[in-house]
Amino acid sequence: MDYDDQYHFRMPLRVRDYEVDSQGIVNNAIYLHYLEHTRHEFCRQVGTSFRQMQAEGVDPVIRSIQIQYLTPLTLGEDMESCLSLRREGARFIFVQDIYRLPDHRPVVKAECTVVCLENGRLTRGDILAGPFAAYL
Amino acid sequence: MDYDDQYHFRMPLRVRDYEVDSQGIVNNAIYLHYLEHTRHEFCRQVGTSFRQMQAEGVDPVIRSIQIQYLTPLTLGEDMESCLSLRREGARFIFVQDIYRLPDHRPVVKAECTVVCLENGRLTRGDILAGPFAAYL
Amino acid sequence: MDYDDQYHFRMPLRVRDYEVDSQGIVNNAIYLHYLEHTRHEFCRQVGTSFRQMQAEGVDPVIRSIQIQYLTPLTLGEDMESCLSLRREGARFIFVQDIYRLPDHRPVVKAECTVVCLENGRLTRGDILAGPFAAYL
Amino acid sequence: MDYDDQYHFRMPLRVRDYEVDSQGIVNNAIYLHYLEHTRHEFCRQVGTSFRQMQAEGVDPVIRSIQIQYLTPLTLGEDMESCLSLRREGARFIFVQDIYRLPDHRPVVKAECTVVCLENGRLTRGDILAGPFAAYL
Numbered sequence: 042m043d044y045d046d047q048y049h050f051r052m053p054l055r056v057r058d059y060e061v062d063s064q065g066i067v068n069n070a071i072y073l074h075y076l077e078h079t080r081h082e083f084c085r086q087v088g089t090s091f092r093q094m095q096a097e098g099v100d101p102v103i104r105s106i107q108i109q110y111l112t113p114l115t116l117g118e119d120m121e122s123c124l125s126l127r128r129e130g131a132r133f134i135f136v137q138d139i140y141r142l143p144d145h146r147p148v149v150k151a152e153c154t155v156v157c158l159e160n161g162r163l164t165r166g167d168i169l170a171g172p173f174a175a176y177l
Numbered sequence: 178m179d180y181d182d183q184y185h186f187r188m189p190l191r192v193r194d195y196e197v198d199s200q201g202i203v204n205n206a207i208y209l210h211y212l213e214h215t216r217h218e219f220c221r222q223v224g225t226s227f228r229q230m231q232a233e234g235v236d237p238v239i240r241s242i243q244i245q246y247l248t249p250l251t252l253g254e255d256m257e258s259c260l261s262l263r264r265e266g267a268r269f270i271f272v273q274d275i276y277r278l279p280d281h282r283p284v285v286k287a288e289c290t291v292v293c294l295e296n297g298r299l300t301r302g303d304i305l306a307g308p309f310a311a312y313l
Numbered sequence: 314m315d316y317d318d319q320y321h322f323r324m325p326l327r328v329r330d331y332e333v334d335s336q337g338i339v340n341n342a343i344y345l346h347y348l349e350h351t352r353h354e355f356c357r358q359v360g361t362s363f364r365q366m367q368a369e370g371v372d373p374v375i376r377s378i379q380i381q382y383l384t385p386l387t388l389g390e391d392m393e394s395c396l397s398l399r400r401e402g403a404r405f406i407f408v409q410d411i412y413r414l415p416d417h418r419p420v421v422k423a424e425c426t427v428v429c430l431e432n433g434r435l436t437r438g439d440i441l442a443g444p445f446a447a448y449l
Numbered sequence: 450m451d452y453d454d455q456y457h458f459r460m461p462l463r464v465r466d467y468e469v470d471s472q473g474i475v476n477n478a479i480y481l482h483y484l485e486h487t488r489h490e491f492c493r494q495v496g497t498s499f500r501q502m503q504a505e506g507v508d509p510v511i512r513s514i515q516i517q518y519l520t521p522l523t524l525g526e527d528m529e530s531c532l533s534l535r536r537e538g539a540r541f542i543f544v545q546d547i548y549r550l551p552d553h554r555p556v557v558k559a560e561c562t563v564v565c566l567e568n569g570r571l572t573r574g575d576i577l578a579g580p581f582a583a584y585l
Contacts, residue, residue: 057350058363059204063197063252064503069511070195070481077477078329085389091330092388095472103477105517113510116199116364117357193486194499200367205375206345213341214465221525227466228524231336239341241381246374252500253493331478333471335524340467388471 048123049176050083053142056118066113072149073106076137079122080153089172099168100158104132108151112141120148128177131156131166184259185312186219189278192254202249208285209242212273215258216289225308235304236294240268244287248277256284264313267292267302320395321448322355325414328390338385344421345378348409351394352425361444371440372430376404380423384413392420400449403428403438456531457584458491461550464526474521480557481514484545487530488561497580507576508566512540516559520549528556536585539564539574 054075062068084090094101114120119142127134133155139148157164170177190211198204220226230237250256255278263270269291275284293300306313326347334340356362366373386392391414399406405427411420429436442449462483470476492498502509522528527550535542541563547556565572578585 057346058353059198059206059346059349061199062195063199063201063499064508064510065199066510068195069485069514070478073478073481074329074331077331081330081389090389091471100472102472102474102521103518105515106477107513107515109513110511117353117362193482194489195482195485199363200372200374202374205349205378206342209342209345210465210467213467217466217525226525227335236336238336238338238385239382241379242341243377243379245377249374253489253498331470331476334467335469335471335473337471342467 047125048138049125050079050086051121051123052079052082054078054120054122054139056114056116056120058116061116066115069110072108072110072139072151075120075122075139076106076108076135076149076151076153079124079137080135080155083124083126084172087172087175094169097168098159099164100161101133101155101169102158104154104156106151106153108149110149111147114141114148119143121145126173126176128166128170128173131163133166133169133173183261184274185261186215186222187257187259188215188218190214190256190258190275192250192252192256194252197252202251205246208244208246208275208287211256211258211275212242212244212271212285212287212289215260215273216271216291219260219262220308223308223311230305233304234295235300236297237269237291237305238294240290240292242287242289244285246285247283250277250284255279257281262309262312264302264306264309267299269302269305269309319397320410321397322351322358323393323395324351324354326350326392326394326411328386328388328392330388333388338387341382344380344382344411344423347392347394347411348378348380348407348421348423348425351396351409352407352427355396355398356444359444359447366441369440370431371436372433373405373427373441374430376426376428378423378425380421382421383419386413386420391415393417398445398448400438400442400445403435405438405441405445455533456546457533458487458494459529459531460487460490462486462528462530462547464522464524464528466524469524474523477518480516480518480547480559483528483530483547484514484516484543484557484559484561487532487545488543488563491532491534492580495580495583502577505576506567507572508569509541509563509577510566512562512564514559514561516557518557519555522549522556527551529553534581534584536574536578536581539571541574541577541581 060071135153196207271289332343407425468479543561
């Protein structure tokens with residue numbers, strides 16, 4: 042599987058200077074913001090959104106995240122944030138990797154597990170699966 | 178009016194390292210977080226809260242903020258965040274000053290104007306005024 | 314002066330969902346991040362950057378911000394962030410307005426005053442003025 | 450091993466309202482801030498600090514984080530952030546759990562792996578191990 046086939050979605054992002062901390066690198070928590078924003082933009086692309094899911098009473102929530110920090114990003118750097126998706130029962134696993142541009146060096150590699158709540162109770166995830174059908 | 182009489186509320190805060198940006202000082206936006214947190218802790222002290230106001234359908238919103246940055250805070254520093262309140266019709270004006278500890282050097286001086294919405298419409302602010310009666 | 318002439322720089326931004334707080338609107342402090350990011354992208358356009366200024370020992374710092382909140386932004390909304398610049402002696406005043414897209418309703422109106430430090434001492438600002446010469 | 454023996458350090462924290470996102474719960478990235486702040490306060494207790502380590506040319510950096518989200522925190526809630534530490538060669542593994550107060554329900558469980566760089570190169574970690582000697 043080559044690089045182009047590996048992901049279902051990719052988007053460019055640029056470090057905002059306030060995301061860089063006193064060590065001169067993007068703070069570790071900020072990458073979770075990048076990952077979340079990427080998931081949401083992916084949702085948009087497949088025709089759904091957070092706002093819409095909440096309006097329908099469905100609440101996607103994060104169950105766990107594993108993230109490796111490989112290359113720190115710093116002031117003004119560009120990146121590509123990439124995502125692929127698989128389903129394991131009620132759990133949706135987003136494999137999310139960020140690469141520095143222009144050299145495509147890996148920045149972080151992460152797996153984010155999401156489940157869906159409806160009225161606070163775990164669902165089988167079928168509503169979330171709908172818009173993602175083409176990728177599952 | 179001496180220093181002790183000048184404010185209705187004061188609380189200690191410590192810089193969290195992730196709030197310091199690449200210039201080695203607390204980022205300008207973070208002070209608005211400090212000010213907001215101080216207003217909310219003041220609400221708690223007078224027996225109300227954001228959560229409770231929202232539950233009652235009242236939405237306090239910021240109309241304007243004026244802030245002067247006098248002394249930058251850096252890693253691990255302590256501060257005292259001070260607040261006094263006055264009302265001008267529908268507007269509540271929080272005068273909020275932060276001092277560095279232990280030398281009490283002024284860090285920021287700010288005025289934050291808050292109004293209350295109910296179902297998205299401006300109110301006269303009487304519901305917000307209730308818990309603050311002792312200070313107005 | 315028509316709308317197109319009014320600003321020296323404008324850029325599109327989209328609300329990231331994590332910037333929306335429990336009231337369902339972009340948190341007041343986040344707009345200061347938008348304004349800062351816009352100033353930095355403007356710097357880029359004129360051929361300088363934070364990183365470069367710091368490397369030269371020049372530290373632009375915020376002295377004051379006045380901001381009015383006119384229309385709240387919410388999940389997934391788009392905006393245009395606009396900036397014009399004037400100099401008053403050692404002070405650089407960034408007039409920064411954000412408009413919601415596509416209806417161009419004003420979101421915030423702000424004035425941010427910046428001065429330059431060199432080795433911690435206030436400068437006349439000539440180094441910062443250099444790249445901005447075309448606009449002053 | 451009972452609850453009191455399980456951790457090397459524990460500190461109270463309270464949710465700040467701006468940390469709660471549009472879903473009404475503390476945003477997933479914010480917990481990484483809580484964890485980081487807890488590590489730094491632990492460093493303080495053992496007599497060192499970020500500021501001091503950076504001054505000595507040592508840069509502790511995060512290599513990986515695994516975090517499980519068990520119970521969401523919301524507006525105004527209190528928590529206890531707990532930490533224990535072990536060393537595996539050059540890697541320091543912070544086991545970090547957060548509990549909601551007053552019911553001590555687990556909120557997140559995390560493992561954060563930290564290594565030390567000196568002039569950008571991986572060290573054996575002996576300088577970081579010094580202040581932590583009592584716990585390793």
